[in-house]
Amino acid sequence: MSAEAVKSNLPPGPTPFQALSRGLRWHRDRIHSVVEAHELYGDVAMSRFGRLTIIFVAHPEAVQECLVSKHRDFHKSRAYFALRLVLGRGLVTSEDEFHLRQRRMIQPAFHRERVLGYGIPMIKYSAEFAASIADGQRFDMNRAMMQTTLKIVGEALFSSNIADSTDRVGHALDTLMHMDAVFLNPLGPFISKLPIPINTLRKKMTAELDDVMFNMIREHRERGDQGDLLSMLLAARDEDDGTGMTDKQVRDEAVTLFLAGHETTANALTWTWYTLSQHPEVEAKFHAELAEVLGGRDPEPKDYEKLVYTRQVLAETMRLFPPVWTVAREAIRDTTLGGYDVPKGAQVVTSTYVTHRDPRWWKEPLAFRPERFAPGAGEGRPKFAYYPFGGGKRLCIGEGFAWMEGVLVLAAIGQRWRFQVPEGHVPDLDPHITLRPKNGLPMIACAR
Ligand code: HEM
Numbered sequence: 001m002s003a004e005a006v007k008s009n010l011p012p013g014p015t016p017f018q019a020l021s022r023g024l025r026w027h028r029d030r031i032h033s034v035v036e037a038h039e040l041y042g043d044v045a046m047s048r049f050g051r052l053t054i055i056f057v058a059h060p061e062a063v064q065e066c067l068v069s070k071h072r073d074f075h076k077s078r079a080y081f082a083l084r085l086v087l088g089r090g091l092v093t094s095e096d097e098f099h100l101r102q103r104r105m106i107q108p109a110f111h112r113e114r115v116l117g118y119g120i121p122m123i124k125y126s127a128e129f130a131a132s133i134a135d136g137q138r139f140d141m142n143r144a145m146m147q148t149t150l151k152i153v154g155e156a157l158f159s160s161n162i163a164d165s166t167d168r169v170g171h172a173l174d175t176l177m178h179m180d181a182v183f184l185n186p187l188g189p190f191i192s193k194l195p196i197p198i199n200t201l202r203k204k205m206t207a208e209l210d211d212v213m214f215n216m217i218r219e220h221r222e223r224g225d226q227g228d229l230l231s232m233l234l235a236a237r238d239e240d241d242g243t244g245m246t247d248k249q250v251r252d253e254a255v256t257l258f259l260a261g262h263e264t265t266a267n268a269l270t271w272t273w274y275t276l277s278q279h280p281e282v283e284a285k286f287h288a289e290l291a292e293v294l295g296g297r298d299p300e301p302k303d304y305e306k307l308v309y310t311r312q313v314l315a316e317t318m319r320l321f322p323p324v325w326t327v328a329r330e331a332i333r334d335t336t337l338g339g340y341d342v343p344k345g346a347q348v349v350t351s352t353y354v355t356h357r358d359p360r361w362w363k364e365p366l367a368f369r370p371e372r373f374a375p376g377a378g379e380g381r382p383k384f385a386y387y388p389f390g391g392g393k394r395l396c397i398g399e400g401f402a403w404m405e406g407v408l409v410l411a412a413i414g415q416r417w418r419f420q421v422p423e424g425h426v427p428d429l430d431p432h433i434t435l436r437p438k439n440g441l442p443m444i445a446c447a448r
Contacts, residue, residue, distance in 0.1 A: 011055055011340040013037070013046035030431045031325070034351050044338040046346075052186055053346040055337065058358065060384035062338030063350045066329055067384070068392035073335035076394075077328035077347045082183035083433070085192060085202065086176045086209075088248070090256030091397060099393075105236035105245070106253060106397065109229050115400045117227075119301025121155035122405045126412035127298060133417065135447040140440035141273050141419065145266040145409075146170075152405060153261035157254060158216055159228035165212045172209040173259055176202065180432055213251045230254055257398070264323040265402050267434050269409055270441050271321035272314055273419050274427060277443070279368050283418065286313055287448070290415055299411040304404050307411055312370035314406045318388040320368065322352035325435040327390050352388055353435070361385035419443040 013019065034056055037045040043059035057063055066074060075095050084093045091102055108114070129148050133139065147170075154166030182191060182198055192199060216230060225231045233250045237243065245253070276283045289309040293299075299307075329348045336342060357365045361381050362372070371377060378386075389396035396402070421427075422442050430438035 009336075009339070009341045010343075011044040011046040011338075012041040013048070014040075016048060019047040019049055031353060031429055034326070034349065035354055038351075038354055044340045046340075053343060055340075055342055055346050055348045057337055057348055057350045058354045059338050060355060060361065060382035063327075063355065063384040063387065064382075064391070065337050066348055066350055067327065067387075067390060067394065070335055070337070071392045071394075073331055073333055073342075074329035074348065075332050077330045077349070078186065078188075079328055079347075079433075081188045081192075082180045085183060086173070086206070087256045087259065088252035090252040092256050092260055101238055102245075102249070102253065103393075103397070105238060106233065108236075109232040110397050110400060112400060114232075115404060116301050118152070118156045118401060119304065119404060119408060121152045122408040123299055123301070123412050125151040125155075126409045130413050130416045133445045135445060137445045138422065138442060139445070141443040142266065142270045142437055142440040145269040145273075146174075146262065148409065149262040149266040149269070149405065150258075152409075153258055155228075156261075156401075157229045157257060159226045159231075165216060168208060168212045169255075169258055170262075172205040172212075173255075175205045176209075177259070177263070177432070209255060210251065213254055214247060216254075217247050217250055229257060260396075261398050261401065263434050265405050267321070267323040267436055268314065268318055268402070268406055270437060271323075271435075272317040272406070272410060273443060274421065274437070274441060275317045275320070275368055276313065276414075277419055277421050282313060282368065282370060285309055285370075286410075286414060287418075290411055294411065294415060296415075298415065299408055301404070301408065303411065304407050307407050309370065310407050310410050310414075311403065312373040314403070314410065315373040315386075316368060316370040319356045319362070319372070319386060320366075321429075321435055322356055322388045323434050324388065324390070325353040325431050326351045327387075353431075355385060355387070358385070416448060418446050418448055420446060 037047065037056045038058045041056075043057070044062055045056045047054045047056070057066060076093065080093055087093050089098070091099065091106060094102060125148050128151075129144060133144075150170045151166055154169070158165060179198060179202060182188070192202075217234070220226060220230050220234055225235065230250070233245065233253055236245065276286060286309060289307060293303055293306045327350050329350075331342045331344050331346045331348060334341070334344050337348065342348065356362070359365050362385070384391060389399040389402070420443065422444060425442055427441050428438035430436045
């Protein structure tokens with residue numbers, strides 16, 4: 001082989017010393033660390049900390065390579081270890097043939113007609129929230145949206161008798177997800193085995209989660225089809241060999257849908273109420289659409305398709321505040337992205353947050369303009385300039401569910417209420433696996 005052929009073409013990046021000091025800062029300010037890596041080194045940047053190689057990818061074409069055309073060169077990143085502790089081997093955390101088989105079996109539960117059926121709980125629990133607040137009341141919007149979307153996905157999964165089970169699952173998941181920072185680092189697998197209090201609590205919460213889930217699974221097996229997602233998981237059969245899932249697999253998939261299905265949408269909704277509160281002209285157009293489509297009545301699932309501007313507001317909010325702010329992978333063989341070498345074992349971090357704010361694809365990127373998502377407005381923009389739901393084989397299975405839920409919740413609540421941020425409050429970003437507002441988002445309810 002010629003010297004030219006073996007010459008490496010690794011992405012540019014900081015020296016090992018600079019990388020170390022940046023790595024330490026990563027824990028204090030993850031978003032800024034990623035933004036800075038691209039500002040300094042361009043579309044594909046590399047940081048090395050000892051044996052850990054992290055490659056940051058921002059160019060839409062390189063993102064597309066990672067998630068679509070070269071997806072076979074990647075698995076989920078090591079950071080998913082923290083999620084595996086909670087979710088086991090569900091859709092989000094499994095790989096290869098097993099993932100494909102599970103995806104094939106679960107996909108029918110997310111067909112358009114099925115999703116339309118989940119519209120009823122979406123509206124019901126939004127109306128319940130709307131009836132629970134008083135004019136002038138100050139409350140934490142993030143918590144309120146978490147509770148609302150948890151009930152919605154709880155009913156979609158379990159259909160009946162959900163109140164107690166949903167609360168228990170919600171509490172266990174919330175406690176477990178607040179531990180993510182401890183396990184979301186290269187020492188996570190080691191820490192998870194130590195006899196320390198956090199592991200005792202983790203095991204207790206996992207046992208609680210398992211107790212609710214296995215009880216629900218037993219009940220569902222006894223009663224037969226309840227018309228909900230859990231019934232579909234239990235009835236699903238592999239088209240090749242005709243076998244279904246074990247109780248443990250159903251448990252892992254159901255917990256996965258619970259988690260993936262509520263926190264993301266809750267953050268999208270929280271940020272949407274925030275952006276609406278900051279842009280009166282957009283809020284006025286949103287109200288005008290509600291008046292035109294609903295004429296004062298509560299929404300019905302079929303109104304979703306008519307609430308076109310509401311959907312654009314949600315889309316523009318997810319551009320600036322993508323609920324899943326990085327989509328991360330590990331290279332399982334030597335490969336390339338954006339023309340640069342990516343060595344086997346490298347952790348690849350693509351950032352929706354960075355690409356969604358890139359002035360090359362978005363004119364005046366910090367301006368809030370829902371019209372960017374009007375039909376035809378995005379012509380010429382690369383496909384992966386906007387990818388809040390990921391892409392390729394691992395595209396969010398709940399995307400249709402999430403759009404409908406987001407729009408119907410906004411419509412059902414927005415009919416009766418508008419919200420303001422207390423004067424002087426500027427929300428800070430809290431980027432975990434999802435992008436939350438730090439310490440919640442205080443808002444004040446104003447009757448319309
Ligand atoms: C605004 C709301 C949502 C956002 C922004 C979102 C975002 C995402 C993203 C970016 C991925 C890909 C992750 C990766 O490739 O590493 C994903 C995967 C997934 N999402 Fe969502 N999601 C949302 C709502 C939902 C809902 C409502 C459900 C279910 C009810 C759901 C279930 C899943 C599942 C199961 C996966 C894994 C799919 C697979 O790998 O086959 N998500 N989501």
